[in-house]
Amino acid sequence: MAASGNNEVFAPWKDRDAVPLIRIDQITKRFGDFTAIDNVSLDIYPQEFFALLGPSGCGKTTLMRMLAGFETPSEGRITIDGVDMASVPPNKRAVNMMFQSYALFPHLSVWDNIAFGLRRDSQDKDQVAARVEEMLKLVQLSQFARRKPHQISGGQRQRVALARSLAKAPKLLLLDEPLGALDKKLRQETQFELMDIQEKTGTTFVIVTHDQEEAMTVASRVAVMNNGQLVQVETPEVIYEQPSSVYVADFIGDVNLIEGSVAALGEGAELAWAEGRASLIGQLGAALSKGQSATFAIRPEKIAISSDEPLDRRNRVRGKILDIGYLGNLSTYHVELPEGPVVKCEVGNRSRIERRDFTWEDEVWLSWSDTAGLVLAR
Amino acid sequence: MRRLSTFNIVSLTLGFAFLYIPMVILVVYSFNESKLVTVWAGFSTKWYGELLQNEAMIDAAWVTVKVAFFSSTIATVLGTMAAYVIVRRGRFFGRTLFSGMIYAPLVMPEVITGLSLLLLFIAIGLDRGVLTIVLAHTTFSMCYVSVVVSSRLVSFDDSLEEAALDLGASPFEAFRLVTLPIIAPAVISGWLLAFTLSLDDLVIASFAAGPSATTLPIKIFSSVRLGVSPEINALSTIIIAIVTVGVLTASIVSKRQITQRLKEEAQAD
Amino acid sequence: MRRLLVAVPYVWLVVLFLVPFGIVLKISLSDIALAIPPYTPTLDLSEGWTGFKAFLSQLDLENYVFLTSDDLYWKAYLSSLQIAFLSTFFTLLVGFPVAYAMARAAEEWRPALLMLVILPFWTSFLIRVYAWIGILSTEGFLNQFLMWTGVISEPLTILNTNTAVYIGIVYTYLPFMILPIYATLEKMDGSLLEAAEDLGCSRMQAFWLVTVPLAMPGVVAGCFLVFIPTLGEFVIPSLLGGSDTLMIGKVLWEEFFNNRDWPVASSVAIILLLILIVPIILFQRNQQINKEADQ
Structure with missing residues (x-):
C-alpha cells in the first residue's frame, strides 16, 4: 500500500x-x-x-x-x-x-x-x-x-x-x-x-x-x-x-496445510516435514520455538508447477498429478506427494486449452518462493 | 390426480346431502302456508311477517347482538393480549397457570362454565342481566381469540418488530404500527369467531342471564321445547342466510386478495 | 406497560375462571338448605379465623357419597360415556370417507368442498339441532319419505329416543371430524401411494398400509374433538332425546334449575371434570406429538 x-x-x-x-x-x-x-x-x-x-x-x-x-x-x-x-x-x-x-x-x-x-x-x-x-x-x-x-x-x-x-x-x-x-x-x-x-x-x-x-x-x-x-x-x-x-488461514480462501516441526529459526522459519527431505522455508507467522510442532501454510496460487526440477528454488517437492479441475479462468491440480500429503496448486489459464502441459499420473515438480508460505502454530 | 372413484363420489354426495338436507328442509318450510311444519300447504311469507311482529323475539335478538358485539370486542382485546404474552413473553410468574387457564375453557363442558360463573355472580351479588352475559361470553370466547391470534403470531417474523424499535419506535408504537396491522386478519377472524360463538351460545347464556335479559338462543330453545313452529323456521332461515352471505363474502374477498398477491409477486421477480 | 399486558388478561381469567371454579368446588362440599343462597355453610369473614375454621369444619364429602349411592347419577355418567363413545365412532364412520374423498378431489374443487364443510360450523348449533326435530318426529319428513317409498307401513318412533341423540351428535359434530382428517390426508404426498403400488400393493392394501396410518393423527384429533364436548352435551339430549335419555349435562342442568340442589349439581360438575381430564390430557399429548412431527 x-x-x-x-x-x-x-x-x-x-x-x-x-x-x-x-x-x-x-x-x-x-x-x-x-x-x-x-x-x-x-x-x-x-x-x-x-x-x-x-x-x-x-x-x-x-x-x-x-x-x-x-x-x-x-x-x-x-x-x-x-x-x-x-x-x-x-x-x-x-x-x-x-x-x-x-x-x-x-x-x-x-x-x-x-x-x-x-x-x-x-x-x-x-x-x-x-x-x-x-x-x-x-x-x-x-x-x-x-x-x-x-x-x-x-x-x-x-x-x-x-x-x-x-x-x-x-x-x-x-x-x-x-x-x-x-x-x-x-x-x-x-x-x-x-x-x-x-x-x-x-x-x-x-x-x-x-x-x-x-x-x-x-x-x-x-x-x-x-x-x-x-x-x-x-x-x-x-x-x-x-x-x-x-484457523484463519483455512477459513479465508484455499490453503495447503503441511504438518511438521520447527527445524530452524532465522529470518524466516524452517519446517521439517518428512524424513530425509529438505525443510520447507517460509515466513514466521506466530511465536514459535525450535522443535515445536507447527503447520506450514501455502496458498495454491503461490505454487508453480513444472516438469523439470526448478533448481533455483529451495522449496520444491515432487509428486504425481491425481486430479485436474478446469475452472475456466484457472486450473487446479491436485498433486500427491510420495510422503503422503496432497497439495493443491492453481495455475492461471492465460492461453487456450490446447496447450495444456500436464495430464493425470504425470510426475511434476511443485515449487514456491521462500516468502510465499507461512509457518503457523498448530 | 386420478379421477374420483365411484366410491368417493358416493361418499361426497351422501356426506354433503346429510349436512345440507336438514337445513334445506328448514328453509323451504319457512315459506309454508300451514302452521304444521311438516305438511306443505302452499307458499307464503306470512311467518316472516309474524316474526317481525313478535316483539319479545325482536328484543331478544337485539340483546343477543348487543351482547355479542361487546363480548367479542372485549374478548378480542383480551385474547390478543393473552396471545401476545404467551407467544412473546418468555417466562413470568405463573406462566403455566396462565396458559392452562387460556386453554381450559376450550375443552370445558359449557354446563360447567355456565354453572361456575352463575355461582360467582351470586356470590358477589351481581344482578344477572346483559352485563353478566357479556362477562361470561367474554371469558370463554377470549380463549378462542387467543388461539386464533397466537397461531398467527407464531409465524410472525420477530425482526419486523425489532426493525421498528431500531428505527426509533417505542415498544407500543412498534405494536400499533407494525405488529397489529400485520396480524389484523387473524384478529378480525378472532373477533368474528367470538361474535358467532356468542350469538350461538345457549347453555352459558342460560346460566348467566337473568329475568331482565333473554337472548335469542334462550328464546328459541324455550319455544322449540314446546315443539316445532314455522316462526322459528323463518328465524332460522334468516340466520342461515346471514351466515352464508357472510362466510361466502369473506372467503371470496380473501381468495381475491391471495390471487392478487400471487400475481403481483410473480410480476415483481 | 409490559406488566399491564400480562396482568389484565391474567386477572380476568383468575376472577372469571379460576375463582368460579373454586366456588363450585366449595359448594360441592356444602349441604343444601332452604335459604338464599340455597346451601350451607356460607363463609362469614366477619368472625375472622374462628369463623373460617367453623366454615371449614362444616364442609364434607356427603354429596359425593350421595352420587355413588343413587344409581341415577352413575347410570347417567355411564350412559354419557357410552353415547359419547358410540357417537364418536359413528361420526368417524361418516366423516372419514367424506374427508378422504375431499382430499382426493381435484385441487380446484377442494376450497369449495372445504367451504361446504365449514359453513355449517358457523351456522347456529341450536338451529341445526332444531332442524332434526321436524325430520325425525312421528309425522316428520323421514317417516313420510319411508312410508311413501313403502319401506315401512307404520311410522317409526325416532324422536325422543337415543337414536335421535346419536343422529343429532353425528350431524352437529361432523365438521369437527372431517376437518382434521382432511388436513392430514391433504398433506399426504400422492407419490407414496404410487410407490406402494409400485412395490406390489393392491389399491386396497395401499389404502390400509399407507393412507390409514398416515391419517391417524387427524383421526385421533377428530375423535377427541367429538368425544370431549359430547360428554357434557346438553342441547342435543334435551331437544332430541327422550325422558329415558340419560346424559350428565342434562342431569346437571335439571339438578340445578329444576331441583335447585346446587351442592349436588356442583359435585356432579366436579366428577364430570375428573372424567374429562383423562381424554383432555391424552388429546393434548396427541397434539404435542403432531406438532413435533411437523417440525
Whole structure:
C-alpha cells in the first residue's frame, strides 16, 4: 500500500490519537450455560467498513445485536461515541440495522417503509418527504416508491432495506448478512454498490457475514470470529497474506496445510516435514520455538508447477498429478506427494486449452518462493 | 390426480346431502302456508311477517347482538393480549397457570362454565342481566381469540418488530404500527369467531342471564321445547342466510386478495 | 406497560375462571338448605379465623357419597360415556370417507368442498339441532319419505329416543371430524401411494398400509374433538332425546334449575371434570406429538 503525498491511506486503527466510535470493552454474553461471546474487546473507528466474519454460531450476530440493543451483555461495557449504552434501549440509539430478512413492513409501501424511522423523530412532513426522496434516489428506486414490498424483486427489496436504515443518518449502520438472500451475480454487483454508498454517506458500517469473499471485498478491516472469540482483527490483505493461525488461514480462501516441526529459526522459519527431505522455508507467522510442532501454510496460487526440477528454488517437492479441475479462468491440480500429503496448486489459464502441459499420473515438480508460505502454530 | 372413484363420489354426495338436507328442509318450510311444519300447504311469507311482529323475539335478538358485539370486542382485546404474552413473553410468574387457564375453557363442558360463573355472580351479588352475559361470553370466547391470534403470531417474523424499535419506535408504537396491522386478519377472524360463538351460545347464556335479559338462543330453545313452529323456521332461515352471505363474502374477498398477491409477486421477480 | 399486558388478561381469567371454579368446588362440599343462597355453610369473614375454621369444619364429602349411592347419577355418567363413545365412532364412520374423498378431489374443487364443510360450523348449533326435530318426529319428513317409498307401513318412533341423540351428535359434530382428517390426508404426498403400488400393493392394501396410518393423527384429533364436548352435551339430549335419555349435562342442568340442589349439581360438575381430564390430557399429548412431527 503506497501512501503518496497528503493522500493518506485510511487506517485510523494505526493512529494512536484516533478516537474510536464504538468501544467494545471485555464483553461476555451468556445464554443459560452457553457462552455466545467470550470476553471480547474491540474498537471500531468512524467511517470504517468493518466486517465480522465467522461460521454460523460463532457469536457474530449476537455481538451485532448487542450493538443494536436487542441483547444486553452479561458482562462488560459498550460505548458508542463516548456514551455508555447499558441503559439505552434500541429505539433511543443512533444505530440502525439492516436485517438479514430485510424486515420490510409488508403493509407499508416502499415510501412509507423509508419514512417510518423519520416520522418517529420529526413532525415536519416536508422534511421527511425530502429525505425519503433523497434516499430513493441514492438507491435508484424512485419509480418504485408506491409499491408494496411484495411487488418488487429481491434485489430491490435489499435496496429498500438499506435506504430505510440509512434514512435517519445513523452514526453506525449494522448489516446482518445483507446480501445473503441474493444470487451470486447480483451479490457481487451489490457489494460494490454498498461500498459506494458507504463512501458517499461516510457512515460507519459494521457488516456480519459468513461469506469470506464478501468480507474481503467490502471491508476496511475484518474480524474473524470463532467460538465467541476474536481470532484475528486486520485488513483483508493481512488476513489473507498473514493469517495469525491455521484457523484463519483455512477459513479465508484455499490453503495447503503441511504438518511438521520447527527445524530452524532465522529470518524466516524452517519446517521439517518428512524424513530425509529438505525443510520447507517460509515466513514466521506466530511465536514459535525450535522443535515445536507447527503447520506450514501455502496458498495454491503461490505454487508453480513444472516438469523439470526448478533448481533455483529451495522449496520444491515432487509428486504425481491425481486430479485436474478446469475452472475456466484457472486450473487446479491436485498433486500427491510420495510422503503422503496432497497439495493443491492453481495455475492461471492465460492461453487456450490446447496447450495444456500436464495430464493425470504425470510426475511434476511443485515449487514456491521462500516468502510465499507461512509457518503457523498448530 | 386420478379421477374420483365411484366410491368417493358416493361418499361426497351422501356426506354433503346429510349436512345440507336438514337445513334445506328448514328453509323451504319457512315459506309454508300451514302452521304444521311438516305438511306443505302452499307458499307464503306470512311467518316472516309474524316474526317481525313478535316483539319479545325482536328484543331478544337485539340483546343477543348487543351482547355479542361487546363480548367479542372485549374478548378480542383480551385474547390478543393473552396471545401476545404467551407467544412473546418468555417466562413470568405463573406462566403455566396462565396458559392452562387460556386453554381450559376450550375443552370445558359449557354446563360447567355456565354453572361456575352463575355461582360467582351470586356470590358477589351481581344482578344477572346483559352485563353478566357479556362477562361470561367474554371469558370463554377470549380463549378462542387467543388461539386464533397466537397461531398467527407464531409465524410472525420477530425482526419486523425489532426493525421498528431500531428505527426509533417505542415498544407500543412498534405494536400499533407494525405488529397489529400485520396480524389484523387473524384478529378480525378472532373477533368474528367470538361474535358467532356468542350469538350461538345457549347453555352459558342460560346460566348467566337473568329475568331482565333473554337472548335469542334462550328464546328459541324455550319455544322449540314446546315443539316445532314455522316462526322459528323463518328465524332460522334468516340466520342461515346471514351466515352464508357472510362466510361466502369473506372467503371470496380473501381468495381475491391471495390471487392478487400471487400475481403481483410473480410480476415483481 | 409490559406488566399491564400480562396482568389484565391474567386477572380476568383468575376472577372469571379460576375463582368460579373454586366456588363450585366449595359448594360441592356444602349441604343444601332452604335459604338464599340455597346451601350451607356460607363463609362469614366477619368472625375472622374462628369463623373460617367453623366454615371449614362444616364442609364434607356427603354429596359425593350421595352420587355413588343413587344409581341415577352413575347410570347417567355411564350412559354419557357410552353415547359419547358410540357417537364418536359413528361420526368417524361418516366423516372419514367424506374427508378422504375431499382430499382426493381435484385441487380446484377442494376450497369449495372445504367451504361446504365449514359453513355449517358457523351456522347456529341450536338451529341445526332444531332442524332434526321436524325430520325425525312421528309425522316428520323421514317417516313420510319411508312410508311413501313403502319401506315401512307404520311410522317409526325416532324422536325422543337415543337414536335421535346419536343422529343429532353425528350431524352437529361432523365438521369437527372431517376437518382434521382432511388436513392430514391433504398433506399426504400422492407419490407414496404410487410407490406402494409400485412395490406390489393392491389399491386396497395401499389404502390400509399407507393412507390409514398416515391419517391417524387427524383421526385421533377428530375423535377427541367429538368425544370431549359430547360428554357434557346438553342441547342435543334435551331437544332430541327422550325422558329415558340419560346424559350428565342434562342431569346437571335439571339438578340445578329444576331441583335447585346446587351442592349436588356442583359435585356432579366436579366428577364430570375428573372424567374429562383423562381424554383432555391424552388429546393434548396427541397434539404435542403432531406438532413435533411437523417440525
